[in-house]
Amino acid sequence: AVRKQEIIKITEQLIEAINNGDFEAYTKICDPGLTSFEPEALGNLVEGMDFHKFYFENLLSKNSKPIHTTILNPHVHVIGEDAACIAYIRLTQYIDGQGRPRTTQSEETRVWHRRDGKWLNVHYHCSGAPAAPLQ
Structure with a gap:
């Protein structure tokens, strides 16, 4: 149970x-060889940090409007001492370009390795x- 809370x-x-x-904080938590499938990559497997850096530099760091995220129903699989997988629903609340509140949902899985x-x-x-x- 302690390990599961650590992963969450x-x-x-x-x-x-x-x-x-905060790209610096992000890179400290991600493996340099991070692989990902995400809507922004149009179905392609992306490797490394450059793809993600683009969004930090051009979108996220310039966003002065608040973003609030809720993680729903996190399910953690502990895979041995140094590996775990988490699956969850992510709700993101933000204010759009017209000043209206919006909510988006994504279904996410992350694989964690302890080194x-x-x-x-x-x-x-x-x-x-x-x-x-x-925006």
């Missing part, structure tokens, strides 16, 4: 870094709405 907490920290447009006592996100799969709300 690090996942929350990762999403907070995204919402804050040198530190959890790193090594793979990410997102279905549904793009994780970064386009």
Whole structure:
């Protein structure tokens, strides 16, 4: 149960870094070779950080409007001492370009690997709405 809470907490920290447009914090939690499937990649498997950096530099860091994320029904699979997988629903609330509140939903899976006592996100799969709300 302690391990499961640890995985939920690090996942929350990762999403907070995204919402804050904090690429430095994001890179500390992600493996440099992070692989991901996400709507923004149009069905392609993306490897590394450059693809994600674009969104931080051009969208997330410039977003002065608040973003609030809720993780619903997190389910953690503990896979040995140093690996875990989490699946959850992510609700993202934000204010659109016209000042209207919006909510998007995505279904996400993250694979975590612990190296040198530190959890790193090594793979990410997102279905549904793009994780970064386009203003």
